[in-house]
Amino acid sequence: MELRGITKRFPGVVANSDINVGVRAGTVHALVGENGAGKSTLMKILYGMQRPDEGTILIDGKEVDFATPADAIEVGIGMVHQHFMLADNFTVLENVVLGNEPKAGVGLDFKTARAKIKDISARYGLGVDPDRLVDELGVGERQRVEILKVLYRGARILILDEPTAVLVPQEVEELFDNLRELKAEGLTLLFISHKLDEVLSVADDITVVRRGTTVASVEPGAVTARQLAELMVGSALPVPELRESTVTTTPVLEVDGIDVTTDDGRTVLQNLSFTIHAGEVLGIAGVEGNGQAELVEALMGIRPVSAGKIKLSGTDITTTSTSKRRDAGMAYIPEDRHRQGVLLESSLWENRILGHQNQAPNVKGPLLDRKGAKADTERIVKEYDVRTPNIDVAVSSLSGGNQQKLIVGREMSGNPVVLLASHPTRGVDVGAQAAIWEHIRRARADKLAVLMISADLDELIGMSDRLSVILRGKLVGEYDPQSVTPEELGSAMTGAGGEEA
Ligand SMILES: Nc1ncnc2c1ncn2[C@@H]1O[C@H](COP(=O)(O)OP(=O)(O)O)[C@@H](O)[C@H]1O
Ligand SMILES: [Mg+2]
Known part of the structure; x- marks a missing residue:
């Protein structure tokens, strides 16, 4: 598959600008880039969900033009979405068959479909049971159903948009085993991620996207995670x-x-x-x-x-x-911020008080000083560049990196x-990383x-x-x-x- 000069404009944003990618058949090709770099837009173009303003897509050397996903499916492209699109209250079988009847016009032939699902599942080691209710499945299993659904429709090229974002490490390993299995069976995989260790472990080729355009194409053996990160952000870390x-x-x-x-x-x-x-x-x-x-x-x-x-x-x-x-x-930046660092459902300013309920500026005499705590939370938000609409929202609405900045800011308060x-x-962007190091150096x-x-x-x-x-x-x-x-x-x-x- 080859993408040549793909450009896609939205009002006020150029999401893709002269994108060039070559994907070799039978490989895992990773597309990496920061949030907002334009990865999902490109994948939607490739899957016929959006039309490029410029550029061409070639499959097996032939130019294709997709008006709808059906056109993409027709030539063997399948997409596993970032957010699963399964109906919970139906079985795997029903979900896979829905809108995709084995015998059009004669009613649904569930018997054939069930056999085909079992066959695909066994062939690629997916462990999917057609008769389970989707509602009963864990996240990793749901993802395998999504993959199976795409294979069921005859895909040869699989697009996975940030498939690991929803998985725990153990499930990530299982997914990677599945991907290797699919590759061994001759499928071509296009895998999107911004987690560089993952990319380095599973990809055969890597294309880096920055601000809407492809800036580098590298082999995993030839770069470190740090070099890849530098390519992604476009400056020395x-x-x-x-x-x-x-x-x-x-x-x-x-x-x-x-x-x-x-x-x-x-x-x-x-x-x-x-x-x-x-x-x-x-x-x-x-x-x-x-x-x-x-x-x-x-x-x-x-x-x-x-x-x-x-x-x-x-x-x-x-x-x-x-x-x-x-x-x-003593101050403490915990390893697992969700278990020990923050109360996710509490506001930023309440989290400022957490563990510091005996200390200024959170108390005045024996009493809690909400005003003091709030003012100091505003200071932390500013000093540590915590991206949040305000200090009253729940910490759960912040990204992991921003939660970390809040914790570091809190722990560095009060001259420990x-x-x-x-x-x-861990998990913060490079700007915040530099800021945290600087705060530690100063203290x-x-x-x-x-x-x-x-x-x-x-x-x-x-x-x-x-x-x-x-x-x-x-x-x-x-x-x-x-x-x-x-x-x-x-x-x-x-x-x-x-x-x-
Ligand atoms: N349908 C859309 N309408 C307007 N802007 C969009 C649309 N889809 C994506 N964008 C914008 O295009 C840019 C790239 O987004 P996206 O492709 O989702 O990036 P990524 O997947 O790399 O995080 C972003 O600035 C995003 O806000
Ligand atoms: Mg995306």
Whole structure:
């Protein structure tokens, strides 16, 4: 399939401008670009839902012109929409057959249809049961029904518009297995995403769209996620760096030989010790699930320690409550913002108070100070560029990146002495990422002690004064961020570094 010079204008917007894409048969071709780049518009053109103002589409070298999706289906193009279009109160069979009768005019031949669905399902490993009610299906299963529906109609080219946006990681893996299966059976897949790790893992070719036009066409083996991100945004990404050292000799957070167990009694942290000084960032790298989450919870007082001591500014806080720790100057950017960071159904300003209900400007004497809290929320919205219509809307209406900015803004308020930052910039756009780094740098210059945990090794290396790796609940090795490479950290993280003695 080839797209040549596709242009599509809407009043006031050029959604597509001279788009050129070549898709090889039997491959997974990824189309990446930021929100609003024009990806969905292009896919709708390709599926006959919209007509281009200029340009041509060629299938197998022949020019096609689609007036409706039926025309696209006719030549073998199928679309799995971003939002599913299944009727909940009907069975899979009914949904697949609807508007697509096997024997037109003679009534619906459900028997043949059922057999065909079972056949397609088995052939591509989709695990779809024709007689289940759609209402009973999970999101991943619904998506497989959508895919099956498209295959049922004889598609050879499948368009998937942000199929992973609605899936949890486990389901994403399953979907990718399905896509590989489809490819192995000779189908051609056009896959849209703005999650670069996913794209790099599943695509054979990648086309980058920026502001409505195709700017690059690359192979996954030849680019890093970072380079791809730079192509998407069209400028060099902000670089995580600390610049001059501000490390002092004053210990702020002292962790001395702590043991921590999981809810089911397994030991996750064993005899863990470290000290973070005022003005210092200690970075901890590690594969998820090696005790990072439990460490932060123990430091925050959410999870008890079974041995050892924790001191904050010289005071033993080993058994102090979370809220007292907060009052003593501990701040916390949690790993899972939905479970621990925000109350989704509460407003921005109510979330500003969360965890800070004893602190100015949220209280005046013993009373809650709504006005103070609201004024400070306005400040955070402005300083951290939280995109929201106002501070009264529910946090659930914000994008993930904007929720994160609100959390970071809240946690950095009130001059904390220690910041526990788990993935502080995960899921935020590059502008916000640069802003969050700058706020951390400034607070560090102002004597903040920071524990940073991140899956982004560039972030860790750039933003740490000292680096350690956590492996199976132990800190293994210390690294100088000035000289360590992501590869060295990576091998230490998997235990291949030989440091675990
Ligand atoms: N039907 C439409 N009418 C007017 N503007 C539209 C329409 N569809 C998309 N746009 C605009 O075109 C641009 C590209 O949108 P879209 O193709 O949905 O981007 P993406 O899928 O990459 O996020 C956006 O600015 C969007 O607002
Ligand atoms: Mg889109």
